Amino acid sequence: MSPRTEKQNLEIRKQKEELILTTALELFSQYGYLGTSMQSISKEAGISKGNLYNYFESKEVLLEAILIQGLIQFTELLDSYPKELVSENDFETAIRGNVRVLKSNTTYWKLYFSLLTQPQAQPLFQKIFNPFLEEYMTVFESYFRNKGDEKPQVTSMLLGSTLDGVFLGYLMMGEQYPLDDVLNNLIEKFK
Amino acid sequence: MSPRTEKQNLEIRKQKEELILTTALELFSQYGYLGTSMQSISKEAGISKGNLYNYFESKEVLLEAILIQGLIQFTELLDSYPKELVSENDFETAIRGNVRVLKSNTTYWKLYFSLLTQPQAQPLFQKIFNPFLEEYMTVFESYFRNKGDEKPQVTSMLLGSTLDGVFLGYLMMGEQYPLDDVLNNLIEKFK
Amino acid sequence: MSPRTEKQNLEIRKQKEELILTTALELFSQYGYLGTSMQSISKEAGISKGNLYNYFESKEVLLEAILIQGLIQFTELLDSYPKELVSENDFETAIRGNVRVLKSNTTYWKLYFSLLTQPQAQPLFQKIFNPFLEEYMTVFESYFRNKGDEKPQVTSMLLGSTLDGVFLGYLMMGEQYPLDDVLNNLIEKFK
Amino acid sequence: MSPRTEKQNLEIRKQKEELILTTALELFSQYGYLGTSMQSISKEAGISKGNLYNYFESKEVLLEAILIQGLIQFTELLDSYPKELVSENDFETAIRGNVRVLKSNTTYWKLYFSLLTQPQAQPLFQKIFNPFLEEYMTVFESYFRNKGDEKPQVTSMLLGSTLDGVFLGYLMMGEQYPLDDVLNNLIEKFK
DNA sequence: TATGAATGAGGTTTCATTCAT
DNA sequence: AATGAATGAAACCTCATTCAT
Numbered sequence: 001m002s003p004r005t006e007k008q009n010l011e012i013r014k015q016k017e018e019l020i021l022t023t024a025l026e027l028f029s030q031y032g033y034l035g036t037s038m039q040s041i042s043k044e045a046g047i048s049k050g051n052l053y054n055y056f057e058s059k060e061v062l063l064e065a066i067l068i069q070g071l072i073q074f075t076e077l078l079d080s081y082p083k084e085l086v087s088e089n090d091f092e093t094a095i096r097g098n099v100r101v102l103k104s105n106t107t108y109w110k111l112y113f114s115l116l117t118q119p120q121a122q123p124l125f126q127k128i129f130n131p132f133l134e135e136y137m138t139v140f141e142s143y144f145r146n147k148g149d150e151k152p153q154v155t156s157m158l159l160g161s162t163l164d165g166v167f168l169g170y171l172m173m174g175e176q177y178p179l180d181d182v183l184n185n186l187i188e189k190f191k
Numbered sequence: 192m193s194p195r196t197e198k199q200n201l202e203i204r205k206q207k208e209e210l211i212l213t214t215a216l217e218l219f220s221q222y223g224y225l226g227t228s229m230q231s232i233s234k235e236a237g238i239s240k241g242n243l244y245n246y247f248e249s250k251e252v253l254l255e256a257i258l259i260q261g262l263i264q265f266t267e268l269l270d271s272y273p274k275e276l277v278s279e280n281d282f283e284t285a286i287r288g289n290v291r292v293l294k295s296n297t298t299y300w301k302l303y304f305s306l307l308t309q310p311q312a313q314p315l316f317q318k319i320f321n322p323f324l325e326e327y328m329t330v331f332e333s334y335f336r337n338k339g340d341e342k343p344q345v346t347s348m349l350l351g352s353t354l355d356g357v358f359l360g361y362l363m364m365g366e367q368y369p370l371d372d373v374l375n376n377l378i379e380k381f382k
Numbered sequence: 383m384s385p386r387t388e389k390q391n392l393e394i395r396k397q398k399e400e401l402i403l404t405t406a407l408e409l410f411s412q413y414g415y416l417g418t419s420m421q422s423i424s425k426e427a428g429i430s431k432g433n434l435y436n437y438f439e440s441k442e443v444l445l446e447a448i449l450i451q452g453l454i455q456f457t458e459l460l461d462s463y464p465k466e467l468v469s470e471n472d473f474e475t476a477i478r479g480n481v482r483v484l485k486s487n488t489t490y491w492k493l494y495f496s497l498l499t500q501p502q503a504q505p506l507f508q509k510i511f512n513p514f515l516e517e518y519m520t521v522f523e524s525y526f527r528n529k530g531d532e533k534p535q536v537t538s539m540l541l542g543s544t545l546d547g548v549f550l551g552y553l554m555m556g557e558q559y560p561l562d563d564v565l566n567n568l569i570e571k572f573k
Numbered sequence: 574m575s576p577r578t579e580k581q582n583l584e585i586r587k588q589k590e591e592l593i594l595t596t597a598l599e600l601f602s603q604y605g606y607l608g609t610s611m612q613s614i615s616k617e618a619g620i621s622k623g624n625l626y627n628y629f630e631s632k633e634v635l636l637e638a639i640l641i642q643g644l645i646q647f648t649e650l651l652d653s654y655p656k657e658l659v660s661e662n663d664f665e666t667a668i669r670g671n672v673r674v675l676k677s678n679t680t681y682w683k684l685y686f687s688l689l690t691q692p693q694a695q696p697l698f699q700k701i702f703n704p705f706l707e708e709y710m711t712v713f714e715s716y717f718r719n720k721g722d723e724k725p726q727v728t729s730m731l732l733g734s735t736l737d738g739v740f741l742g743y744l745m746m747g748e749q750y751p752l753d754d755v756l757n758n759l760i761e762k763f764k
Numbered sequence: 765t766a767t768g769a770a771t772g773a774g775g776t777t778t779c780a781t782t783c784a785t
Numbered sequence: 786a787a788t789g790a791a792t793g794a795a796a797c798c799t800c801a802t803t804c805a806t
Contacts, residue, residue, distance in 0.1 A: 004784065009789065012785075032309045034225035038776060048792050053777065114308035116363065117301065118223050154372040158357070158380075161373065165356025166349070172307065181345040182352065189349075189380045228800060239767045250801065414691050416607035419779060430788045441780065492690065498745065499687035500605045536754040540739070540762075543755065547738025548731070554689065563727040564734065571731075571762045577805065582768065611797060621771050626798065
């Protein structure tokens with residue numbers, strides 16, 4: 001009898017959407033995309049299976065929404081760093097900034113790595129991450145070129161891979177991984 | 192009919208087992224563990240579903256067998272390298288040897304990385320890879336210590352992570368990845 | 383605010399009801415009763431799902447309302463033709479009148495034929511169409527009896543079936559169906 | 574331990590397939606394609622849902638198999654009639670033959686008519702029935718042309734539609750429908 | 765050892781209908 | 786009268802595994 005106002009509905013939608021995204025990220029991250037059922041997401045989020053589909057029309061779309069939302073947070077943080085690295089200090093700041101981003105949402109990056117190696121997810125990656133990663137690499141490439149590196153592209157690729165490896169290790173091992181020490185070493189080697 | 196001798200039977204059994212392992216590795220590597228059905232393995236291997244279970248009592252056991260077999264090949268190859276690295280040359284040889292091993296069975300290492308990030312597979316990893324990886328790290332740790340590195344454990348961890356990242360990149364991108372150049376750069380930085 | 387008068391409310395209600403009926407007829411006709419969701423009707427009509435149920439308490443009731451409304455239009459048109467056919471001219475006029483009715487609402491008659499063969503819909507048909515069809519047949523039966531036909535009931539049944547078949551063909555094939563030629567031939571044979 | 578022989582397996586497959594086809598035809602015919610669940614088919618046939626899919630990979634494929642199998646029976650019967658109708662006797666024999674075919678499998682033809690009006694089924698019809706129906710019409714067209722009919726195509730279309738209507742009436746009303754009398758009348762009018 | 769028919773739980777998704785932070 | 790979030794049963798289909806007229 002008392003219909004909800006439009007504002008109330010928007011509020012509900014926003015909160016539930018957020019709840020679903022968070023819950024699904026958690027579960028996808030923990031059990032993998034295929035290892036997580038829509039059932040389990042709905043149960044964990046405390047909503048019905050049917051309602052889940054009122055928010056995301058398929059499991060795949062839900063995954064995509066999670067990835068995009070996380071990337072938005074990521075790019076927002078990265079945008080606060082300078083686009084050009086001129087000093088070793090800039091370089092160090094950029095690297096440490098990246099790590100801070102990673103640490104701020106380890107669940108998300110676990111999901112990222114768990115999808116990275118699954119061919120079915122490749123189209124998603126092409127669409128969502130590649131454009132971003134290329135820009136990201138370019139900044140470092142310029143840095144190395146300015147430093148007189150003869151193969152700046154190769155160095156930036158090595159740096160990217162190294163960061164991947166370090167992040168992966170940290171995500172897998174948690175606080176057992178000596179992240180700070182390793183980072184210092186990394187910065188020393190690349191700066 | 193001429194009954195097969197026991198030896199022949201064993202031979203047949205070994206070949207079938209090998210066939211199943213190879214086929215399953217291929218499919219697990221391509222579609223992921225959960226994304227591959229026992230049905231598809233049996234079809235691809237030209238073996239009946241029932242018979243598959245005569246060789247491996249469950250999907251999980253099959254996976255474990257694959258991982259172990261691959262690791263055996265790996266250790267055999269690694270054992271041919273010296274246990275102690277004394278010169279920069281030794282170091283370079285070891286790294287390049289590792290890469291050769293990786294390149295000799297990219298399918299296997301794709302599977303490795305696709306499982307690495309899945310918690311359900313953690314027990315398997317603990318059981319199968321950890322003992323080996325620790326030994327592997329120790330060799331490099333000694334090398335760095337001998338070179339006067341103050342934190343040889345950290346450096347070897349960074350090296351390990353870097354190799355992980357490089358391998359991951361190479362496995363994902365294939366020949367697009369400038370593996371040789373990147374490796375040269377890596378060796379230069381760590382040796 | 384100026385409250386709506388009761389009359390205005392009734393007017394609005396009537397219009398919405400009409401809108402729903404038209405939309406649902408269109409969709410049922412195009413996708414079948416089971417192939418059409420209440421969701422799709424509400425969306426297509428630009429009405430909320432909840433409100434749909436304020437007008438029709440269930441999908442089945444909605445269908446029934448559609449069928450009845452169409453039949454009312456039908457009978458209104460038919461009532462404008464004479465109840466007794468005395469000449470061949472009357473006969474021809476009656477047939478052509480029928481066709482005109484059909485052509486005036488092909489969507490409705492498509493739905494009619496799509497329900498005709500579904501047993502679940504039989505009760506509806508018994509209730510809604512049978513009384514009408516019987517009267518409809520009687521008129522032709524009298525015509526044939528007056529012409530001296532020994533089995534006027536049989537002839538009128540054949541005529542009814544023939545019209546069914548012709549209509550069905552026309553509804554399925556659209557303008558590809560040579561309706562006019564076929565009708566001429568039909569009239570020639572039966573008159 | 575005692576594996577079934579290949580022959581036994583073939584036998585099982587053939588029987589089960591037949592059982593499924595028969596059961597599904599019955600249910601599709603009675604409740605419509607959309608109104609019948611795979612669950613209900615499996616239950617009615619006394620087999621598990623999973624096994625159903627060992628025989629037919631989808632509901633749609635099952636439907637197609639049913640339609641094709643019925644059509645094969647149909648064409649076999651029709652092939653026993655002459656391809657060219659020269660006398661009124663031939664014509665009558667052909668018509669009555671058709672009716673016999675229809676009566677031999679009313680369940681099938683009920684399904685036929687229930688699908689005829691559903692747009693989703695149109696591709697199936699195009700594929701399965703159209704080629705056959707066209708040939709079927711041609712035979713009658715020739716007959717009418719030979720008789721001196723100026724518009725043999727129109728007449729054969731009217732005949733086709735009339736048969737459709739008569740069959741539909743018979744299928745809906747069952748033995749209440751005076752099929753024999755109607756047929757006599759039909760033959761009288763068209764021969 | 766080898767086959768493939770069979771099972772049943774569980775996966776994703778749809779849908780008529782109800783109800784109100 | 787009007788909204789759309791919410792429910793839960795049921796739809797189609799897949800899959801690891803078992804078993805044998």
